[in-house]
Amino acid sequence: MMKPIIRPRTDPEETRSRILEVAENFFRSIGYQKTSVADIAAELGMSPANIYRFFPSKGAINECICGRIVEEVAEIAFAIARTKAPASEKLTRLLTAIHQHNKATLIKEKRTHDMVAAAMQENWSIIKAHIERMTTIMEGIIREGVEAGEFDVDDPAMSARCVKTAFVPFLHPLLIEHCIQHGEDTEEGLREQLRFILKGLGKQD
Amino acid sequence: MMKPIIRPRTDPEETRSRILEVAENFFRSIGYQKTSVADIAAELGMSPANIYRFFPSKGAINECICGRIVEEVAEIAFAIARTKAPASEKLTRLLTAIHQHNKATLIKEKRTHDMVAAAMQENWSIIKAHIERMTTIMEGIIREGVEAGEFDVDDPAMSARCVKTAFVPFLHPLLIEHCIQHGEDTEEGLREQLRFILKGLGKQD
Numbered sequence: 001m002m003k004p005i006i007r008p009r010t011d012p013e014e015t016r017s018r019i020l021e022v023a024e025n026f027f028r029s030i031g032y033q034k035t036s037v038a039d040i041a042a043e044l045g046m047s048p049a050n051i052y053r054f055f056p057s058k059g060a061i062n063e064c065i066c067g068r069i070v071e072e073v074a075e076i077a078f079a080i081a082r083t084k085a086p087a088s089e090k091l092t093r094l095l096t097a098i099h100q101h102n103k104a105t106l107i108k109e110k111r112t113h114d115m116v117a118a119a120m121q122e123n124w125s126i127i128k129a130h131i132e133r134m135t136t137i138m139e140g141i142i143r144e145g146v147e148a149g150e151f152d153v154d155d156p157a158m159s160a161r162c163v164k165t166a167f168v169p170f171l172h173p174l175l176i177e178h179c180i181q182h183g184e185d186t187e188e189g190l191r192e193q194l195r196f197i198l199k200g201l202g203k204q205d
Numbered sequence: 206m207m208k209p210i211i212r213p214r215t216d217p218e219e220t221r222s223r224i225l226e227v228a229e230n231f232f233r234s235i236g237y238q239k240t241s242v243a244d245i246a247a248e249l250g251m252s253p254a255n256i257y258r259f260f261p262s263k264g265a266i267n268e269c270i271c272g273r274i275v276e277e278v279a280e281i282a283f284a285i286a287r288t289k290a291p292a293s294e295k296l297t298r299l300l301t302a303i304h305q306h307n308k309a310t311l312i313k314e315k316r317t318h319d320m321v322a323a324a325m326q327e328n329w330s331i332i333k334a335h336i337e338r339m340t341t342i343m344e345g346i347i348r349e350g351v352e353a354g355e356f357d358v359d360d361p362a363m364s365a366r367c368v369k370t371a372f373v374p375f376l377h378p379l380l381i382e383h384c385i386q387h388g389e390d391t392e393e394g395l396r397e398q399l400r401f402i403l404k405g406l407g408k409q410d
Contacts, residue, residue, distance in 0.1 A: 124387050162401035165394065166371035174379070182329050189370065196367035200405035 016054050018044060023061045028111045032062060032118050059122040066119040069112060070130040073101060077137045087145025088203055091138065091163070092194050098134070099170040099190060106177055117173050135160045142201065152202025163197050221259050223249060228266045233316045237267060237323050264327040271324040274317060275335040278306060282342045292350025293408055296343065296368070297399050303339070304375040304395060311382055322378050340365045347406065357407025368402050 022043050026035040037058050041048040055061045080094045106113045120127050139160035145151035153159040169175045170190055179186055227248050231240040242263050246253040260266045285299045311318045325332050344365035350356035358364040374380045375395055384391055 120383075128387075158397055159401070161394070162397055165374050165398050166401065166405075168374045168380070169370050172380070175373070175377075178325075182333075189366065192363055192367055193370050196364070196371065196405045199407065200371075200401045202404065
């Protein structure tokens with residue numbers, strides 16, 4: 001008869017998710033910059049060395065948490081892309097929704113905004129993957145618009161990149177923060193920019 | 206006979222320009238962040254209090270220096286706007302030139318880049334005025350294009366704002382820095398974006 005396998009006292013996946021949960025609470029209460037790995041370890045009653053067995057750095061913990069945050073943003077985009085509506089309307093709603101989501105995060109959840117801003121500095125790969133996914137969702141909408149004769153573009157993938165670039169000032173957390181700090185209203189500029197973008201996609205007025 | 210007026214030992218305008226000159230040398234050699242008003246005062250053999258008679262802060266000194274730096278950028282734009290060429294060509298050359306100028310400043314004159322980045326934080330009014338002036342130059346080019354039947358837009362001022370917004374990722378010092386840090390090539394995206402912008406102005410292929 002084989003010896004029974006001794007179960008470890010705690011499952012590594014469970015430890016990992018407890019570290020993420022405690023870290024996220026710290027980041028949201030005292031802020032990402034002010035939280036140390038030692039704080040997270042102390043709260044969990046473990047050594048910092050044990051945390052480092054699961055995550056190489058505080059930035060790596062933030063990367064996982066931000067992965068979930070950007071997932072929520074992608075969900076908003078997917079939900080709009082799946083609706084039945086003309087492509088120009090979907091694209092307008094998608095861009096407006098993401099702008100409003102990012103702006104609301106900055107105003108109502110400054111800590112989350114700071115975590116994403118830190119990830120843009122320290123974990124660019126996860127943010128880059130998110131931007132690419134969002135651009136792919138827009139590409140799909142642009143393709144629908146071309147098929148319906150609503151848009152006139154040769155290369156929907158390239159057009160989606162251009163739309164994303166043309167809308168950066170309304171999407172980039174630091175640029176939105178800058179606008180708000182200087183009391184600039186983004187709403188009028190947003191409507192103008194959306195019209196300009198649709199014209200760039202060959203939509204007739 | 207009137208008593209002769211006693212000339213002050215140094216003219217205030219001369220002192221002001223010597224402060225700016227010494228400060229600019231410091232900003233360009235050891236960097237804006239590391240330079241203190243005390244450093245500038247010591248170099249000039251005067252007290253910090255005397256500097257503050259001319260400039261309320263280090264930021265105010267930087268504001269004057271950056272005013273001259275952005276003036277050079279505006280000169281590049283004016284020179285292109287004055288040439289005889291189709292509007293779409295002028296606009297393409299103007300946007301490309303400013304992008305390349307800002308990118309070269311970042312790569313070859315990192316200290317100047319840092320001074321402008323500091324002004325964007327601390328002296329937004331001077332940067333805002335610069336952006337408005339650049340947008341006005343573009344508006345003039347767009348008007349020429351409309352008159353020549355090259356562009357099809359109803360409101361050249363609004364279109365100029367949209368063009369500027371659509372090109373922010375290629376103009377904003379921090380976004381250019383971010384691209385370069387992550388080894389992203391801006392040249393291919395630049396060409397795509399310029400074509401998208403011209404289409405947004407109603408230019409036919």
